[in-house]
Amino acid sequence: MIFNKGELFCGPGGLSLGAKMAEVIAPDGEVFRVQHKWANDYDPDACRTFRHNICPSDPDSVIEGDVRLIDIESLPKIDAFSFGFPCNDYSNVGEKKGINGDFGPLYTYGVKVLNAHKPLWFVVENVGGLESANEGETFIKILSDLEQTGYNLTPHLYKFHEYGVPQARQRIIIVGIRKDLGLEFKIPAPTHGVDSYITSKQALEDPPIPKDALNNELTKHQNKVVEMLSFIPPGENAWYEGLPEHLRLNVKKTKISQIYKRLDPNKPAYTVTGSGGGGTHMYHYNYPRALTNRERARLQTFPDNYEFLGGKEAVRKQIGMAVPPMGAKVIVEAILKTFAGIEYEHVDSKWTFDQREDSIIFTKNKVKEESVGYLI
Template identity: 70%
Template sequence: MIFRKGELFCGPGGLSLGAKLAEVTSPSGEVYKIEHQWANDIDKWACETYRHNLCPDKPESVIEEDVRELDIESLDPIDGFSFGFPCNDFSVVGEHKGFNGEYGPLYTFGVKVLRVHQPKWFVAENVGGLESANGGEAFLKILDDLENEGYVLTPHLYKFHEYGVPQKRHRIIIVGIRNDMGLEFKVPKPTHDGIEKPFMSVREAFMEIPEDSSNNEKTRHTSKVKEMLKYIRPGENAWSEEIPEHLRLNVKGARLSQIYKRLHPDLPSYTVTGSGGGGTHMYHYEETRALTNRERARLQTFPDDYEFIGPKEQVRKQIGMAVPTQGAKVIFEAILKTFAGIEYESVDSKWKIALRELKTSRDNKIELPQK
């Protein structure tokens, strides 16, 4: 069985590559997999990257357009749908505007796709800060709107380093299956616990990167920055007491922990981001430099043959905004197993319980589980 998938806010294709790589065989021998049908994003370079890697023979299927101008009704029929709606207004970094910001309401276009095309399943992704936006009301409103389109929801906070991603990246993923399918998605059990199955480390992620890999150019730093980095130990940042006074940053007020922070080789990295200027580009644990974009892509579990298109800073932005391919693959495989009737190990979603309570008691404020 092949599920034709559409996607809004597709970015460079982290979710879609994970979907493409997911494949299962049912007990009867039928193969279940996902194929690209169409995708949309407003970012020129992200669309170019997506076309180049995922559908070079069908470039017109990637629509570079503001979603607010997109003719959703005219899009080709789909069986599955994904959308990592913009997280700017829900992120814990920033002004926390939630629904009051420019990006907060954009999830409604995903709701419209569900209403118009009625796919059998969908995957929605956003930052962990979504749960606290607008005092928690934003998350409940989004869940309510998605459920009202006729879907059984399973929301969960995924900690991707628990699924083989060499990065501590926490994201809310909402999986919905259409009511008439008679199926219910279960959260796949983590594959790594840090003890019996150690988390993937930065050192492992960076092993054997070919010198001629695409997007692997190194950043040129000033002699002062390179000298300062010599005094910063792996896992520490620009506020280390070991940095001589003449090399320290002259910063007043809040001191962000990720400024000139060097990765620790034996641990997963901290979260890869697509925003920020110098000092926030993530720094190598051994060499006195920022990471190359290929190293950042390794932390996001993109394969080395996945070439990002665009200027260096635009590539950095694409990689930082993407969903880790390995994490996406685990979720899409679980969806395919659900439809194929294949049992798999799972864990409970506390938010799913809260959603059920909300459904039976609309007038009562439901407290969402803490991280």
């Protein structure tokens, strides 16, 4: 069975690549997989990257432009749908305006696709901060709107380092399966524990990145930055007490932990983001320099032959905003197994869903929280 998938807010294609890599064979031999049908993003460089890597033979299937101007009703028929609506208003790094911000309401365009096209299943991705935006009211509102389109929902806070991604990245993923199908999605159990997390060193050195790899340009640093980094041990940041006085930053307000923070080679990387100014590039554990975009892409689990198009800064933003393909693959594979009737190891969600006559209640359950030290 082939699921034709549409996607809003597709970015450079991390989620679509993960879906493309997922494939399941049912007991009767039927193959279950996903193929790209159409996608949309407003960022021209991200659209170029998506076309170049995901659908080079069908570039017109990527709709570049504001989602608010798309004729959703006229989009081609789909069996599956995904959307990682902009996280700017929900991220723990920022003003957290939630649904009242400029980007917060954009999830409603995903709801419109569900109402218009009724795909068999969908995947929604956003930052962990979505749960607490507007004192939790936004999350409940989004879940309610999605459920009312006719889907059973399974929301979960995925910690991608528990699924083989070499990066401490937490994201809320909501999987919806159409109610009339009578199927229940179960959260795939983590595949990696504390003793088996993939470290940043493993990601960057096994195998080594070729010198002529795509998107692998070095960043030019001021001499003072290079000198400062040479004093900062792996895993430490600009606030390291051993820094000489002349290299210390004169900051009186909040000291953000990611500023000039070097990777710890023995742990997953801290969260890859789209930023880069003011000491937020991410910094190598062995060398006094920022990571290259290819190194950042490695931490995001993009293969080395995945070429990002656009200027260096645009590429950095694309990589940081993307869904790690290997994380997406795990989730989509679980969806395919659900449709193929294949049992798999699973865990309970931290939220309990309860449908009442006049309301939808999501209760947060207490679960054991585990951290690798720097999750955002």
